[in-house]
Amino acid sequence: MKNKGIKYEFISKVWKxxxxxxxxxxxxxxxxxxxxxxxxxxxxEGWGRLKxxxxxxxxxxxxxx
Numbered sequence: 001m002k003n004k005g006i007k008y009e010f011i012s013k014v015w016k017x018x019x020x021x022x023x024x025x026x027x028x029x030x031x032x033x034x035x036x037x038x039x040x041x042x043x044x045e046g047w048g049r050l051k052x053x054x055x056x057x058x059x060x061x062x063x064x065x
Contacts, residue, residue, distance in 0.1 A: 008028075008032050010029050012026045012029070013026075015027070052065055
């Protein structure tokens with residue numbers, strides 16, 4: 001995924017979904033979430049998902065919000 005020059009930084013705790021599979025998540029701050037949805041709605045796919053590049057420390061990956 002290309003870097004479009006839009007960058008959001010925040011601090012959040014990782015939480016684990018209660019299912020046996022144990023997916024891990026990070027919740028976006030409400031203000032950032034609202035701003036992202038308002039400004040990038042045109043990039044939504046399927047059920048409202050937005051592709052993103054995520055990074056923490058030196059680790060990075062492609063995911064969706």
